[in-house]
Amino acid sequence: xxxxxxxxxxxxxxxxxxxxxxxxxxxxxxxxxxxxxxxxxxxxxxxxxxxxxxxxxxxxxxxxxxxxxxxxxxxxxxxxxxxxxxxxxxxxxxxxxxxxxxxxxxxxxxxxxxxxxxxxxxxxxxxxxxxxxxxxxxxxxxxxxxxxxxxxxxxxxxxxxxxxxxxxxxxxxxxxxxxxxxxxxxxxxxxxxxxxxxxxxxxxxxxxxxxxxxxxxxxxxxxxxxxxxxxxxxxxxxxxxxxxxxxxxxxxxxxxxxxxxxxxxxxxxxxxxxxxxxxxxxxxxxxxxxxxxxxxxxxxxxxxxxxxxxxxxxxxxxxxxxxxxxxxxxxxxxxxxxxxxxxxxxxxxxxxxxxxxxxxxxxxxxxxxxxxxxxxxxxxxxxxxxxxxxxxxxxxxxxxxxxxxxxxxxxxxxxxxxxxxxxxxxxxxxxxxxxxxxxxxxxxxxxxxxxxxxxxxxxxxxxxxxxxxxxxxxxxxxxxxxxxxx
Amino acid sequence: xxxxxxxxxxxxxxxxxxxxxxxxxxxxxxxxxxxxxxxxxxxxxxxxxxxxxxxxxxxxxxxxxxxxxxxxxxxxxxxxxxxxxxxxxxxxxxxxxxxxxxxxxxxxxxxxxxxxxxxxxxxxxxxxxxxxxxxxxxxxxxxxxxxxxxxxxxxxxxxxxxxxxxxxxxxxxxxxxxxxxxxxxxxxxxxxxxxxxxxxxxxxxxxxxxxxxxxxxxxxxxxxxxxxxxxxxxxxxxxxxxxxxxxxxxxxxxxxxxxxxxxxxxxxxxxxxxxxxxxxxxxxxxxxxxxxxxxxxxxxxxxxxxxxxxxxxxxxxxxxxxxxxxxxxxxxxxxxxxxxxxxxxxxxxxxxxxxxxxxxxxxxxxxxxxxxxxxxxxxxxxxxxxxxxxxxxxxxxxxx
Numbered sequence: 012x013x014x015x016x017x018x019x020x021x022x023x024x025x026x027x028x029x030x031x032x033x034x035x036x037x038x039x040x041x042x043x044x045x046x047x048x049x050x051x052x053x054x055x056x057x058x059x060x061x062x063x064x065x066x067x068x069x070x071x072x073x074x075x076x077x078x079x080x081x082x083x084x085x086x087x088x089x090x091x092x093x094x095x096x097x098x099x100x101x102x103x104x105x106x107x108x109x110x111x112x113x114x115x116x117x118x119x120x121x122x123x124x125x126x127x128x129x130x131x132x133x134x135x136x137x138x139x140x141x142x143x144x145x146x147x148x149x150x151x152x153x154x155x156x157x158x159x160x161x162x163x164x165x166x167x168x169x170x171x172x173x174x175x176x177x178x179x180x181x182x183x184x185x186x187x188x189x190x191x192x193x194x195x196x197x198x199x200x201x202x203x204x205x206x207x208x209x210x211x212x213x214x215x216x217x218x219x220x221x222x223x224x225x226x227x228x229x230x231x232x233x234x235x236x237x238x239x240x241x242x243x244x245x246x247x248x249x250x251x252x253x254x255x256x257x258x259x260x261x262x263x264x265x266x267x268x269x270x271x272x273x274x275x276x277x278x279x280x281x282x283x284x285x286x287x288x289x290x291x292x293x294x295x296x297x298x299x300x301x302x303x304x305x306x307x308x309x310x311x312x313x314x315x316x317x318x319x320x321x322x323x324x325x326x327x328x329x330x331x332x333x334x335x336x337x338x339x340x341x342x343x344x345x346x347x348x349x350x351x352x353x354x355x356x357x358x359x360x361x362x363x364x365x366x367x368x369x370x371x372x373x374x375x376x377x378x379x380x381x382x383x384x385x386x387x388x389x390x391x392x393x394x395x396x397x398x399x400x401x402x403x404x405x406x407x408x409x410x411x412x413x414x415x416x417x418x419x420x421x422x423x424x425x426x427x428x429x430x431x432x433x434x435x436x437x438x439x440x441x442x443x444x445x446x447x448x449x450x451x452x453x454x455x456x457x458x459x460x461x462x463x464x465x466x467x468x469x470x471x472x473x474x475x476x477x478x479x480x481x482x483x484x485x486x487x488x489x490x491x492x493x494x495x496x497x
Numbered sequence: 498x499x500x501x502x503x504x505x506x507x508x509x510x511x512x513x514x515x516x517x518x519x520x521x522x523x524x525x526x527x528x529x530x531x532x533x534x535x536x537x538x539x540x541x542x543x544x545x546x547x548x549x550x551x552x553x554x555x556x557x558x559x560x561x562x563x564x565x566x567x568x569x570x571x572x573x574x575x576x577x578x579x580x581x582x583x584x585x586x587x588x589x590x591x592x593x594x595x596x597x598x599x600x601x602x603x604x605x606x607x608x609x610x611x612x613x614x615x616x617x618x619x620x621x622x623x624x625x626x627x628x629x630x631x632x633x634x635x636x637x638x639x640x641x642x643x644x645x646x647x648x649x650x651x652x653x654x655x656x657x658x659x660x661x662x663x664x665x666x667x668x669x670x671x672x673x674x675x676x677x678x679x680x681x682x683x684x685x686x687x688x689x690x691x692x693x694x695x696x697x698x699x700x701x702x703x704x705x706x707x708x709x710x711x712x713x714x715x716x717x718x719x720x721x722x723x724x725x726x727x728x729x730x731x732x733x734x735x736x737x738x739x740x741x742x743x744x745x746x747x748x749x750x751x752x753x754x755x756x757x758x759x760x761x762x763x764x765x766x767x768x769x770x771x772x773x774x775x776x777x778x779x780x781x782x783x784x785x786x787x788x789x790x791x792x793x794x795x796x797x798x799x800x801x802x803x804x805x806x807x808x809x810x811x812x813x814x815x816x817x818x819x820x821x822x823x824x825x826x827x828x829x830x831x832x833x834x835x836x837x838x839x840x841x842x843x844x845x846x847x848x849x850x851x852x853x854x855x856x857x858x859x860x861x862x863x864x865x866x867x868x869x870x871x872x873x874x875x876x877x878x879x880x881x882x883x884x885x886x887x888x889x890x891x892x893x894x895x896x897x
Contacts, residue, residue: 030668034887130897261763273774280775283707285767338686342707350705350779351627387679 039133039472041315046470049316053211053464054218056311061459064310072451079445082438083158091161093438099424100433102417105159108443110267110413111295112152112450113193114288117260118296119145120200123207124256127249133324135468136317139211140307141300142204143461147453148299149197151446156189185269192266196259203252209235209245210467264292271416277358278420281346287339291409294332294379297325298405303454305399307463316464319393326392329405333383336412340375354425362419366432370419374411378404510663510880511737518735518873525870532863539856540603547856548607549700549846554860555600556697557838558868560713561831563689564721566591566652567714570685573655573671573678579749581892582741582882586728588656589875590721593868595649600864601641604696614702625702632702640695644688651681659883666885689714700845704783708768715764719757720834723827726750730824732881741882744818745895751817754830758811762804787840790850795840803833835861 040049086093096103119142126134157166169190171180180187213235216228235241268288271279301322308317347355362371382404385391392398423430457463474480515522539547565587572580572587580587609616614625614632625632655674662670690710697713698704706712726747732738772780787796807830816822843857883889 030672031887033672034668258759265763265767269771272771275775275777280771280777281707282709282768282771283711284771286708286711286764334683338690339707342690342710346705346707349628349631351624352779 037318037320038474039136039318039320040469041318044315045475046473049466049469050214050218052311052313052316053462053466054215056458057215057460057462058218058220065455065459069452069455072448072455075448076445076452077448079442079448082442082445083154086438086442087158087163091159093436095434095436095439097431097433099429099431100418100421102159102421103433104414104435104439104443105155106270107410107413107417108446109152109155109159110288110417111410112148112155112446113267114264114292114295114409114413115299116145116148116152116196116200116296117264117289117292118300119143120196120203120256120260121293121296122300123203124253125260127253128257132472133321135465135472136321137300137304137325137464138468139204139207139461139465140304140458140463141296142200142207143457143463144299144303144454145200145296146197146204147450147457148296149193149200150453151450153193153197154446154449156186185266185273188266189270192259192263196263199252199256199259203249203256205231206245206248206252207465207468208461209233210237211462211465213237214466215462261289264288271420276420276424277347277352277354278343278362278416281343283339283342287336290332290335290339291379291412294329294336294383295405295409297329297332298402298409301325301329301398301402302406305395305402307458311458311463313464316469322395322398323389323392326386326398326401329401330383330386333379333405337380340380358420358423361423362415365419365423367415367419367422370411370415374408375415378408379412382408510882510884511741512879513732513737513873513876513881515873515877522870522873525866525873528862528866529870532859532866535859536603536863539859540607543854543856544607545610546846546854547859548604548610549842550854550856550858551603551607551860552611552696552700553839553842553857554864555597555604556842557835557861558600558864559597559692560717560834560838561721561724562591562594562597562868563648563685564717564719565725566594566648567685567718568721568725569652569655570678570681573675574682576675576888578888578891579746579895581886581888582738583725583729583746583750584886585659585880585882586725586732588652588659589872590724590728591652592656592875593871594652595645596868596871598645598649600867601645605641612699612702614699628702632699637695640691644692647681647684647688651677651684659886660879662886663880663884668887671887686710686714689717697841698783700842701783703779706768706772706780706783708764712761712764712768715757715761716834716837719754719761720831722750722753722757723830723834726754726823726827727831730820733820737881741893743893743895744820745897747820747823748814748817748897749895751811751823751826754823754827755808755811755817758804758807758830762800762808765800786848787844789848792840792844792851795836795851799833799836799840803830803837807833 044052094103094105096105119138122134122141123138126138157163160166168178169180169187171182180190209232212228213232216225216232219225219228265285265288268284272281272284274280304317305322308314344359347359350356362368382401385397385401391401418433422432470476536547536551539550568580569584569587569591571577572584604611614628615634617625619626619629630636654677658670658674658677661667690713693710693713698706698709729738729742729746729750733742769784772784786792807826810816810826816826839857843851846852886892
């Protein structure tokens with residue numbers, strides 16, 4: 012009876028099949044799409060006339076942006092009093108919005124630089140749009156510290172420029188470090204983004220049908236011909252920029268966290284702030300990437316390039332960073348209690364039970380800590396609606412978090428007689444909404460005029476790009492193992 | 498050594514011949530016995546000094562083992578490929594975590610020398626009384642049991658699953674390990690954090706830092722990768738894993754050493770700078786104690802040695818692809834981790850400056866030799882690499 016197949020054997024065999032299917036690497040580009048299809052589909056977004064929805068959306072967002080700019084103009088011409096700032100709340104929506112946007116500006120460079128160094132090939136489908144989003148978010152962020160100083164025409168004092176007054180910025184101030192950190196980050200991110208764009212700009216130049224387009228894409232493609240030498244220089248430049256960008260991703264939000272943590276204010280001064288802020292930034296940044304790319308992939312039918320696998324992986328990063336953020340929240344509470352410091356203990360109790368209690372319960376606890384926990388489950392990570400829901404929760408939650416750190420830390424200071432509350436004015440609210448207008452308008456312009464997916468990089472991760480590639484059925488082991496992988 | 502693998506290894510795996518190394522094993526065994534005898538003497542003759550020395554040795558090896566456990570669970574959680582060929586050694590080292598429970602016994606026996614809070618009765622110190630909900634003996638013991646049960650059981654199971662797969666080749670074990678690793682990740686974070694609180698800064702119940710758990714983690718992860726490099730190189734020089742581990746694997750291990758050298762510096766700097774900047778006495782007391790007299794020299798050596806020496810060397814590609822050079826750097830980083838733990842533990846005893854004692858070396862000998870002895874025994878029990886892992890081929894043909 013040695014050859015008899017028993018029921019348990021069958022069950023085991025079936026189970027084994029499903030296990031093997033779970034372990035199988037799924038290709039990064041689905042449906043065996045070839046180089047040409049990728050070029051046509053992505054260039055097509057730029058080359059075809061703008062669809063009606065684009066014009067309608069752009070009209071709305073640019074009007075919102077314009078109103079936001081009007082609010083900024085009103086605030087600059089009238090004074091910071093147009094915002095709801097008061098004593099003791101000297102920082103409120105302005106700095107909350109600054110930290111919120113600068114945090115969003117983290118995912119792009121993380122995807123481009125850190126995931127590049129970690130050889131995560133799945134990044135190629137999403138890095139271009141994420142990097143563009145990074146730049147636009149940093150632009151929105153830069154508005155707030157610039158105007159919150161009140162006399163914006165004196166903002167040049169932030170730079171260490173020799174001047175007749177002998178006035179120098181305070182180099183010991185983390186606010187000044189911020190100026191350097193953010194401007195360096197923006198500069199390097201622009202360079203990195205632009206370097207990655209060059210081969211794709213050349214593709215657009217070569218396909219351009221009008222002289223104007225050919226001229227402008229040609230100028231920005233800086234003479235790219237795709238020669239071996241060009242590629243060699245390009246890849247070295249890309250690697251070096253990735254290496255330079257990696258510490259910047261970590262340093263920018265660490266420096267932003269120093270704005271708070273170097274103070275002696277309860278809830279602000281805590282040593283875990285640097286990694287906690289960085290994790291929070293990546294967390295919020297990835298949520299925004301998903302917020303933008305999930306509709307974009309549906310509208311432009313890019314599901315074969317931005318696959319469910321990509322969304323799954325981004326959801327995992329949200330789970331990881333969200334859980335670290337939850338750990339940091341927990342450590343803050345634990346150490347506030349463990350320190351035995353009455354002020355710390357009061358401040359954290361106030362966070363949970365004080366007048367801003369619901370910001371903590373809804374924003375920090377539900378949106379940031381609990382909602383990402385859905386991503387422990389595979390079907391949640393692969394369900395677009397669940398992913399979108401969680402992304403929106405995180406977008407909101409991260410704003411709430413910054414608000415409760417800033418206003419929650421300020422509104423009840425050491426002197427109970429000066430306790431107060433913050434109430435935003437219409438200028439506060441519309442300036443913030445205006446930055447969303449600026450952000451989305453810039454993003455819409457980006458997808459209209461530039462390839463939103465890095466065509467050349469996506470092609471590199473196709474199995475056909477491997478020199479050992481033979482045919483779809485007969486892969487060289489290296490090609491099969493090394494290229495059809497995640 | 499070839500740059501990349503070009504031969505497929507034997508499907509039945511490679512086995513460590515314990516007989517060949519019986520001499521070394523016996524040597525470690527004898528050293529361990531000598532160490533145990535000396536430890537008993539130390540515990541009786543100079544219990545106060547020995548308590549701190551033992552805690553130093555215990556914490557040093559604990560961070561190394563816990564780091565290997567971390568790399569194992571991360572391997573499964575992210576479904577990595579490159580680690581497959583070196584993973585068995587991570588599992589072997591991490592499986593010794595259960596033994597650390599035995600080495601914790603001296604800490605418990607000498608607890609009154611180490612942890613001031615255990616000696617102060619209720620009602621005497623208001624600050625301490627406000628923390629009694631956490632700092633009380635039953636809860637402390639319960640936590641310690643939890644740490645060892647979790648780390649010991651998870652590390653044991655992960656190795657067992659992996660070894661089982663060597664025999665039956667069933668990919669189910671990979672999925673089971675993945676699930677176990679997912680569960681282990683948050684528990685690892687919490688257990689390591691609170692163990693770092695309980696054991697290391699518990700020596701001064703007044704001090705606190707939210708970054709503490711992350712700081713200990715950063716040192717553990719980087720130094721355990723260094724340990725892995727040394728173990729793999731030792732096995733290769735003994736003639737094992739030659740067709741399996743390539744320079745590409747060394748390159749990646751070197752890159753992780755670099756990453757965690759930077760991460761350690763980042764976390765260490767963040768913690769130090771924020772405390773220095775705010776200048777609050779409750780917080781600065783920890784660093785003031787470690788920045789005075791001869792302690793300052795060691796502190797500077799740690800900063801310069803671990804970061805300013807380690808970083809530029811590891812930044813270069815050359816040393817990462819030359820086993821001899823990367824081993825020298827790995828050995829140096831392990832020394833730096835030892836120095837780090839020394840600076841954490843011993844100033845609690847000698848607040849006025851470095852006071853190197855003979856007893857500081859005994860725990861290193863005892864725990865180190867015992868672990869080495871047990872490691873050689875564990876090594877012979879299974880193949881030196883997971884020979885039927887579903888990702889083995891990808892790991893063999895690794896290209897950076």
